[in-house]
Amino acid sequence: MKENLLMLLLIVILGSCRQKSSVNTQNQYSDSLNNNIIIGKGLGKRIDSLLQKEIVKGFSGSVFVSIKDSVILQKGYGWADSLKTTLIKPSTKFYLASTTKGITGVLTLIAQQKETLNTTDHLSMFYENCPKEFGNLSIHEMLIHTSGLSSEYETYGAINRKDNVELVYKKPLGTKGEFNYSSAGYWLTGAIIEKLSETTYEEFAHKNLFEIAKMKNTDFWFEANEGDKNLFAQKLKKFPPDDLKPNWGYRASGGITTNILDLKHYFQVLTSHQILNKESLGHLFGPHITLKSGIGVGYGWYTTTTPRGTKEVWSRGGESFGHNSAIRWFVDEGVAILILTSCGEIERNREANRTVSDKIEKLIFTAPKSQSN
Structure with missing residues (x-):
């Protein structure tokens, strides 16, 4: 009798877990609890598709994108070794x-x-x-x-x-x-x-x-x-x-x-x-100062004006052994692009954090408003 009750309880618990999982798949994001992967519908999927193509060009790294506090993408790409x-x-x-x-x-x-x-x-x-x-x-x-x-x-x-x-x-x-x-x-x-x-x-x-x-x-x-x-x-x-x-x-x-x-x-x-x-x-x-290039200098952070006339605040770095990173915050537009990479330069002798984040920026700000979510 006890065994039957335990089995019944287990079935209820498993059924409850499946129901919650089903609910999660209906949310705005596809989220893998094991890998912390988030791919937003619409724009998130298009950015993901873009980055999948970058792997073929040698890209390896992790990317996070948010728009007005909503996570659009959080995922790793390429190989760690x-x-x-x-x-x-x-x-x-x-x-x-x-x-x-x-x-x-x-x-x-x-x-x-x-x-x-x-x-x-x-x-x-x-x-x-x-x-x-x-x-x-x-x-x-x-x-x-x-x-x-x-x-x-x-x-x-x-x-x-x-x-x-x-x-x-x-x-x-x-x-x-x-x-x-x-x-x-x-x-x-x-x-x-x-x-x-x-x-x-x-x-x-x-x-x-x-x-x-x-x-x-x-x-x-x-x-x-x-x-x-x-x-x-x-x-x-x-x-x-x-x-x-x-x-x-x-x-x-x-x-x-x-x-x-x-x-x-x-x-x-x-x-x-x-x-x-x-x-x-x-x-x-x-x-605190502005260079002839138009770059404003802060404490390890910099500011520039985008081609759209909006403000970008950023910090970036690169090492000779291939690891490079960037935090790019488009303040007026509420967009953040964070990127960590290990592949060094992959295109036009530019570090991957620059080339890839530039492509993400272009995709976001050229996407039709109706497709931005």
Whole structure:
């Protein structure tokens, strides 16, 4: 009798599960609970079709697209390994490369909101033996690349913070006030965050950003389990062994690893003022200066005007080993395109995040309004 009752209960439970699954398939999105795949009807399917064709051209990566807070697409494409045995999923991890700089900008402004530092503070306030010519460099100038710091430093062997700072001092400054893209300003800003918070850059990021944004799969290059192709997208070439150790060649300017699910969480909490207040978010995006090209410079973020006359805010990065990423937010139109790739350049000597996101943008904004959902 008990066995019959248990069997009856099991049948009811299974029937209930099937009914719920049937209901889900009627929703706006096709959603695989195992792989976190979302493909919206209409526009989502057309973007998916576009990206399937990009695989043939060598594309491998994860993509997230939303329009006015509605998820249109969330999916992985191509292969995580060169032998093509493991498909990329939304859970697959990639290196953010210089998109990390935008995160360092966020962490700096979090520290400013906590009154730990101010972006107008100068380097001499933090280091007693700071050379005179470096002493008047502000955090703000370092973050917008106008401090005069060089674009090239040999810091990949600098394990501790003191060695990193002293290596930067050894190279003469260029012209202050002129834009010169440099990772060194972000290394120094990361060093300041460490010194004032009395913790590591990584610990500060985890506590003040990753945990709040529920970025459970985001960490740093020296923690990456790259041997697991089910977890991590393969590089096109390997790191030198010493580069895999914690060092200042990657800290604060690059080196963060994540997947598209966490990148989505980061973007959503950032743009909804859950991490930074409205004033701080304005400081993050800028623009603080505008280049001759029309690009506005923020703290690891940039602004441009689209051909449609609307505003785009973006952050992107690329590594020589093929991983590259981008966050593109078309503010006025409520569209976000997030992309992580591992295939390097695939078309016209341009990184995949650029070529593929450009095609997605074109498809979205040329689609008839009646087909946009």
